[in-house]
Amino acid sequence: xxxxxxxxxxxxxxxxxxxxxxxxxxxxxxxxxxxxxxxxxxxxxxxxxxxxxxxxxxxxxxxxxxxxxxxxxxxxxxxxxxxxxxxxxxxxxxxxxxxxxxxxxxxxxxx
Amino acid sequence: xxxxxxxxxxxxxxxxxxxxxxxxxxxxxxxxxxxxxxxxxxxxxxxxxxxxxxxxxxxxxxxxxxxxxxxxxxxxxxxxxxxxxxxxxxxxxxxxxxxxxxxxxxxxxxxxxx
Numbered sequence: 001x002x003x004x005x006x007x008x009x010x011x012x013x014x015x016x017x018x019x020x021x022x023x024x025x026x027x028x029x030x031x032x033x034x035x036x037x038x039x040x041x042x043x044x045x046x047x048x049x050x051x052x053x054x055x056x057x058x059x060x061x062x063x064x065x066x067x068x069x070x071x072x073x074x075x076x077x078x079x080x081x082x083x084x085x086x087x088x089x090x091x092x093x094x095x096x097x098x099x100x101x102x103x104x105x106x107x108x109x110x111x
Numbered sequence: 112x113x114x115x116x117x118x119x120x121x122x123x124x125x126x127x128x129x130x131x132x133x134x135x136x137x138x139x140x141x142x143x144x145x146x147x148x149x150x151x152x153x154x155x156x157x158x159x160x161x162x163x164x165x166x167x168x169x170x171x172x173x174x175x176x177x178x179x180x181x182x183x184x185x186x187x188x189x190x191x192x193x194x195x196x197x198x199x200x201x202x203x204x205x206x207x208x209x210x211x212x213x214x215x216x217x218x219x220x221x222x223x224x225x
């Protein structure tokens with residue numbers, strides 16, 4: 001599975017869009033990009049995933065660059081409850097489906 | 112609440128004692144995972160079950176660690192002769208094979224070894 005690079009921490013004002021970047025320059029053609037988040041003292045929570053097209057669901061949007069070497073998770077209107085560690089993971093669809101987590105980005109939403 | 116239940120939520124033990132954690136996955140999920148997480152780090156993969164078969168084990172899983180999933184339902188993770196370095200959050204997750212691979216995590220079992 002390809003390695004990802006994320007900023008260690010970010011701040012965002014409440015009500016504004018939070019844009020969390022992720023670099024995955026060694027991604028292979030059959031590897032998907034997944035995002036999870038972990039709120040303090042809870043298990044990680046799935047947010048969204050994609051292969052090459054941009055994706056949107058009720059939680060967030062995922063923008064993947066055309067060369068697939070990077071992506072951005074967008075929380076359109078961040079709230080205080082979005083304060084969490086956000087993990088960007090790339091993995092092959094299939095097999096054990098295990099995830100290799102990095103250290104993620106600690107997002108702090110400020111009132 | 113994701114539907115994945117872990118017990119106990121907290122365990123304090125003395126070095127050298129054995130501890131066992133239990134995970135009850137979402138009932139129709141045939142895949143089950145154990146992860147370990149220490150402070151400031153992301154979760155580290157420990158082991159994976161498909162139904163009752165343990166198909167993958169991380170090198171992190173020393174011979175003091177054993178995991179089982181009898182009958183492909185709940186799973187247990189046992190740590191024998193605990194060491195202070197075993198202090199961590201132990202996370203269980205489950206998923207459906209035919210689905211996107213999304214993992215549903217429990218809230219974890221926090222182990223403190225004194």
